[in-house]
Amino acid sequence: MLNASAEAFAPATVANLGVGFDILGLALREPGDVVRVEHRDEPGAAITLIEGDGGKLPHDPDQNTACIAANTVLKTLGVATGVAIRLYKHLPLASGLGSSAASAVAAAVAVNALFGEPLTRPELLPACLDGEAAVSGWHADNVGPSLFGGITLITGTDNDQIRNLPVPQGIFLALVTPAVAVPTAEARAVLPKMVSLHDMVAQTGAVARLMDAIYRADVPGLARAMEQDSIIEPARAHLMPKLAEVRAVARQAGALGLVISGAGPSLCAVCDTAQTAQTVAVAMKKVYDTAEIESVARHTTIAIGGAQVLRINDQPVSKS
Numbered sequence: 001m002l003n004a005s006a007e008a009f010a011p012a013t014v015a016n017l018g019v020g021f022d023i024l025g026l027a028l029r030e031p032g033d034v035v036r037v038e039h040r041d042e043p044g045a046a047i048t049l050i051e052g053d054g055g056k057l058p059h060d061p062d063q064n065t066a067c068i069a070a071n072t073v074l075k076t077l078g079v080a081t082g083v084a085i086r087l088y089k090h091l092p093l094a095s096g097l098g099s100s101a102a103s104a105v106a107a108a109v110a111v112n113a114l115f116g117e118p119l120t121r122p123e124l125l126p127a128c129l130d131g132e133a134a135v136s137g138w139h140a141d142n143v144g145p146s147l148f149g150g151i152t153l154i155t156g157t158d159n160d161q162i163r164n165l166p167v168p169q170g171i172f173l174a175l176v177t178p179a180v181a182v183p184t185a186e187a188r189a190v191l192p193k194m195v196s197l198h199d200m201v202a203q204t205g206a207v208a209r210l211m212d213a214i215y216r217a218d219v220p221g222l223a224r225a226m227e228q229d230s231i232i233e234p235a236r237a238h239l240m241p242k243l244a245e246v247r248a249v250a251r252q253a254g255a256l257g258l259v260i261s262g263a264g265p266s267l268c269a270v271c272d273t274a275q276t277a278q279t280v281a282v283a284m285k286k287v288y289d290t291a292e293i294e295s296v297a298r299h300t301t302i303a304i305g306g307a308q309v310l311r312i313n314d315q316p317v318s319k320s
C-alpha cells in the first residue's frame, strides 16, 4: 500500500552503560528525532527541510545520515521514484546521545511506512547502519536501541548479534548535556590500545554484574555495576568537564549511579523514581551553571518500543 506521507520518531540513546563499552545501549523515551517523508518523481532521497540543527547538518544526500538510510530502504524495496525528507532534529549534535543514529532510524522507519511497512524492523537494520556509518562508523550501539528500543546487547551488526534485554521496572534517568565539543573520534583516540589482564578481569566482572542486575531487575545493583568501569571512563574523564562534581551532586540528590553517555559529553544518572530523576537533573545542571558552562538537563525513562511511526497521511498512529 502506497501512502502519501509518513512521519516517524526515533529515540535518543545512551550507549555503553558505563562498563558495557561498545556492547550495551538503551533507548530514551525522549528526546528523539522526527522525519517526515513524501513521494517525489525523481529517484532517490532529497532533504527539503532540516529544523533544529542550527544549520550544521549537510543537505547533500551522500552525506546526510537520514538520506543515506532512506536511499538504502528505497533500494531494498526496488523503488524507482524518490522521497522528499523533512528532518526535525530534537537531539543535540555530537553530544553522546546518538543523534546521527536517531536521524537514520527515523528516516528508515518513515520511508518503510510510506510504502505500507513491507520491511520488518530487523530488515531495516542495514539501512540504519548505512546512515550511521556516514557519520560515526559502522556500528550498532546507538542504532540498535533506537530501532528496537529497550536495553540492547550489541555484539555485532547482524540482527542475531543484537539482543533485547529485560527492562527493569522503576528505572528513571537524569541526563545533562554541557555545551562542550567532544568529537567521538577524539574520545576514542584517548583510549588505551591494550589493557592488562587485571583490568580485563575487572571489566568483564563488572559487565557480568550489570547483566545479572538487569535480569534480576535490581536497579541499585545495575547502577553500581555501570559505574565500575576501570578502562574507558578513566581514559576519557578529562574530556568531560566537571564529571566528578556532577557525579557527587547527582548522588547527593539521590542518583544511584552516573556514567558518561556514549562518547560524551552528556552524562546519564540512574534513579529509582521520576521525582528523583527530575531533582537530579536540576542539581546536575546547577554545577554547569555555576561554572558558566551552558547545559541542557533532561529526565526521562527507557523507551520500550524504540522507533515509532507517528503519522500516516497526516493521521496520528497511536504511539505505544
Ligand code: HSE
Residues within 6 Å of the ligand: 015, 016, 021, 022, 136, 139, 141, 142, 184, 187, 188, 262, 263
Ligand atoms: N560506543 C561509542 C564510544 C559511542 O563510546 O566511543 C557510541 O557510538
